[in-house]
Amino acid sequence: MKKVLIINSDSPFNKGDQAILLGNVSLIKKIWPESTITAISNNPTRDKKWFDIDFIEMPVYSLNPVKLINLTLKARNYDLIFWGGGELLKDYTTKIAPIYWCMRMLLIKLAKKPIYGLFQGIGPTHSRMSKHFISRAVNLCKLFMVRDQLSAEKLIQYGVIKEKVVVGFDPAILGTPNHNLNAAITNNLEPDFLHNSIIVSARRWFHYKKSSWLPLAIQNRINPMSQRSEYQTYIKNFQSLLKRVQECYGVNLLFIPMFNSDNEGDSDFCAELATALQKERTHILDTSTISPNDLIDIYSQAKCTIASRLHSSIISIASGTPSICLYYVDKGKLFFEQLESPEQSFPIETLLEGNYERAIMEKLEYILNSPKEKYNCQYRLTTMRNQLINIFESAVKDEKKTR
Incomplete structure (x- = not known):
């Protein structure tokens, strides 16, 4: 049984990032149905009910060195680490973000477990320094899955090893309704x-x-x-x-x-x-x-x-x-x-x-x-969902061989 840790984004407060986390959990469970999955939240009781996984109580963004080191120590107890998005890696909001994530993933790397980037988007980035920190963080991963071709091209331009980059879609597309009121x-x-x-x-x-x-x-x-x-x-x-x-x-x-x-x-x-x-x-x-x-x-x-x-x-x-x-x-x-x-x-x-x-x-x-417009979107969405699952399964095929 796989023990999986997700380093997630702003899911405690951001409904979009909650949709991404829900999609990521769905992807992992499709490959390892019996896996135990843990993510991070400063509202773990609520989120455990919402996502039906375990949570480490910790702000998703934290500068507390004790908490960061403690997370690294806990990461040693997992078989796999997935680094989920959002659009974490960019500097159009602030140049601090790429530095923060590089430092954080360097600490996680000390756990000596395989790290996979999990269908992130790479946002607008202007500073050469920011691009350096982004490439450094991504190269720490065994593979880094992105949600669109442009994100892949950016990473390779920034200096990420081409073979590490896998193109897919945003995991939030995997959400499905029950159509109840x-x-x-x-x-x-x-x-x-x-x-x-x-x-x-x-x-x-x-x-x-x-x-x-x-x-x-x-x-x-x-x-x-x-x-x-x-x-x-x-x-x-x-x-x-x-x-x-x-x-x-x-x-x-x-x-x-x-x-x-x-x-x-x-x-x-x-x-x-x-x-x-x-x-x-x-x-x-x-x-x-x-x-x-x-x-x-x-x-x-x-x-x-x-x-x-x-x-x-x-x-x-x-x-x-x-x-x-x-x-x-x-x-x-x-x-x-x-x-x-x-x-x-x-x-x-x-x-x-x-x-x-x-x-x-x-x-x-x-x-x-236009009912046709709705039909066309749903037809294409079904294709994207199936492709996403296949891309993820292929990306983690080496991990499926190990117990």
Whole structure:
């Protein structure tokens, strides 16, 4: 029986990373059904119920040397270590991230166990120093699986050994709904409201300096986001778009905040957008107590999704509900290209342009009135799921031979 440790990403607070972790657990159990799996969380009791695996109590991001060393010591008790994403390796948010992950994986390497990168995305990275730390961290792995071809090309360009890189898809696509209303009713969502709803998952953007050494919270204290003109245009036009959606289609708007850490605060941002909308047709869901399995069931009941959080779109499509994505980095564009529906994604800068409503509303009209669009996405999704499982099984074939 395999004992597996997952070094996971922001799953305690990020619904997208919860979907990734759920997919990663599913992948591992398809290959080793009797395996014992352990991940990391600072909310282990809740997450054990949600994911049905064990957890080490520890913040996913920790600078506490005692905790980091203790994790290395515990890692020696496992047969395999999987390093899951997210999009951990990039410097467009902060240059600190690649350094942190390199140092952390160097410590994990001391456990002398095989390490596999598990379908991560490699984000925009500008600094030569950041690229060095990324390549150093990835080369510590026996193999490093990525979720798209562009991520693979970046790693090889940064200096990662080509033979170590394996291309696949985002594991969040493996989520499947039960199509029941229990989660919605438990969270005070009326079925009639939900069935006539469009889900909105929005995040702040244009509100910080890219590739800074300063964490986002400090940047915002120095230069508050409310003073940034692009950010204000983004909010104004997003509100106008959603208001028109309500007026044109008579639908409810269900806001699903995806990431509520101190630096992200999706609930607050969704509340800001909702101030311009019809109150009786607008609801902001408290996602803090909703498991990833229940969340996908909620998505499965809606008409479609408008998201500037990529994993809201992925969860939506996995649930059988079409989605429009406003992508802020290439990962959003790349996912819809993999899905062979690139026209369903728009650069987030579209919301700064004068004709933003027309382009998005035309696509929304097509999605809401085209069963074929939904069928095409689901057909391609099934193919991607099967390929992902086969890619993973092939990548870990050496480990299957050992007990």
